[in-house]
Amino acid sequence: MIIRDRxxxxxxxxVTEKITREQILAMxxxxxxxxxxxxxxxxxxxxxxxxxxxxxxxxxxxxxxGVKVNPVLNWSPSSNISASWEVVEHLRGVHGLKILxxxxxxxxxYLHVRNEMGGxxxxxxxxxxxxxxxxxxxxLAVMDE
Numbered sequence: 001m002i003i004r005d006r007x008x009x010x011x012x013x014x015v016t017e018k019i020t021r022e023q024i025l026a027m028x029x030x031x032x033x034x035x036x037x038x039x040x041x042x043x044x045x046x047x048x049x050x051x052x053x054x055x056x057x058x059x060x061x062x063x064x065x066g067v068k069v070n071p072v073l074n075w076s077p078s079s080n081i082s083a084s085w086e087v088v089e090h091l092r093g094v095h096g097l098k099i100l101x102x103x104x105x106x107x108x109x110y111l112h113v114r115n116e117m118g119g120x121x122x123x124x125x126x127x128x129x130x131x132x133x134x135x136x137x138x139x140l141a142v143m144d145e
Contacts, residue, residue: 002040002143024139025125029078029132037077038062041138042090044069077135084131087138097121097141099134109133113141 002019019036027033038044044062051057060072069075070083077083091097091113102110108128113121122140127133 002036002139019143021140021143024136024143027136029076029129029135031076033078033132033135034076035072036139037087037135038072038075041087041142042069043094046072076131077138078132079129081131084134087134091138091141095142099137099141101130101134111137113137 047063048058061068062070077087096116111133112124
């Protein structure tokens with residue numbers, strides 16, 4: 001199960017909600033999906049930090065242990081194959097999971113995740129676009145950890 005904290009649009013208070021498998025699969029590519037992948041799969045946090053050590057301007061960055069990893073606005077695994085491949089490599093290296101991608105007659109892709117022993121972690125899902133499929137299947141793979 002994935003737990004997401006967000007601001008309540010009416011009162012500004014933090015709200016904790018559970019995200020289901022169906023909600024993940026229904027998500028559109030974009031910042032919300034990217035943020036969930038960054039936080040729940042990659043283990044990153046969103047921090048506002050100076051752009052450079054000598055700069056008074058700040059910007060949001062994805063961070064690990066307070067160290068900048070990627071600018072929030074430039075990292076989009078749901079729409080960019082380079083960023084989604086970082087997710088594939090992270091799942092393999094940190095979680096011991098492999099995303100298997102099979103093209104489907106030039107119409108899309110089948111994706112599923114296996115563990116190191118070859119056991120299926122997720123079912124097989126069909127996606128039209130590889131990056132969004134990788135983002136969603138990665139979330140499904142870590143939801144029960």
